[in-house]
Structure formats: C-alpha cells, structure tokens
Amino acid sequence: MIRYALKCTNDHEFESWFASADAFDKLAGARMVACPACGSTEVSKSLMAPSVRSGRKATAPEPVPEAKPAPAQGALTKPANxxxxxxxxxxxxxxxxxxxxxxxxxxxxxxxxxxxxxxxxxxxxxxxxxxxxxxxxxxxxxxxxxxxxxxxx
Structure with missing residues (x-):
C-alpha cells in the first residue's frame, strides 16, 4: 500500500491510499480518483515527505514524563467541520x-x-x-x- 498527498485543480489538498503506484496511475487516468471537497477528477500527486524508518538500532531514549491525555474532541461520528x-x-x-x-x-x-x-x-x-x-x-x-x-x- 502507498499513501499519496493529492491536489485537485481547485487547490483542495487531501490524501488517499492505493495498492501501488501503478494503481494510482490507472485510477487517476480513468478519472476514478475524485476530490472529496469538490468532486473534481482532475487530481495530481503533490509534494510530500516519505515516511522512512531507520535500519539501525537507536540508543535507548531518555524517559519522557508521562503526558496527560488531551481532552476528548467529541465522538468520531459527529461532523467536524x-x-x-x-x-x-x-x-x-x-x-x-x-x-x-x-x-x-x-x-x-x-x-x-x-x-x-x-x-x-x-x-x-x-x-x-x-x-x-x-x-x-x-x-x-x-x-x-x-x-x-x-x-x-
């Protein structure tokens, strides 16, 4: 699976997961990738930093004081915007x-x-x-x- 940062012609930015780079190319070419904000199917990849893990073992990190959890923002099923x-x-x-x-x-x-x-x-x-x-x-x-x-x- 691969995650892409995407952008439509109306400058709406969003992300989506695809089975492979070829899968994105095929779906985008068939206009089957649509912007969730406006529905535009003219979508392109935008610049994003890859998530890379280090292959070396890191030294033990210093203990971090336990943080208090942030207050709940409400149920996930409620509209956010x-x-x-x-x-x-x-x-x-x-x-x-x-x-x-x-x-x-x-x-x-x-x-x-x-x-x-x-x-x-x-x-x-x-x-x-x-x-x-x-x-x-x-x-x-x-x-x-x-x-x-x-x-x-």
Missing part, C-alpha cells in the same frame, strides 16, 4: 425522503422510468457502467457524495 455538517444534513434528507433499494437500484430505476413500478424517490447502489447505461437510456440518476451505512465503519 461545516462541509461534513452539510454532507450529514444532505444524507439525512436523502435517507428520510427516499427509499433505499440497495443493489436493486438499477432494476428499480428502470421499472419506475418504464412505469412498471410506482413513481417514488429511491437511492441505492450501482456499478459505474450500470449508472452510465441508465443515463444513456434517458433515466435521470445522480451520484451521492456518501456511502450507504452498511459500507461505513
């Missing part, structure tokens, strides 16, 4: 006003479009090529900027 708060609000709105159909999204979207299922707002999961096929067939779909609950930690 305005962008995360906006995404949390969007997620709440989408989930409360539409039906989650999971991996049946493509089938349900086609059935609703063709009149074989009642018209309603739905959200779910689809492979990229399936979503493209829906769009090419005139079925309006949009990618959501968050994962379904079952795919989050």
């Amino acid at each position: 305005p962008m995360e708060q906006a995404l949390a609000a969007l997620r709440k709105q989408v989930e409360s006003q539409s039906e989650y159909v999971g991996r049946n999204f493509v089938k349900e979207a086609r059935a609703i479009h063709d009149g074989g299922a009642p018209e309603r707002a739905i959200h779910g999961e689809a492979k990229l090529e399936e979503a493209r096929a829906l769009i090419e067939d005139g079925i309006p779909v949009a990618r959501l900027p968050f994962l379904p609950n079952r795919k989050t930690n």
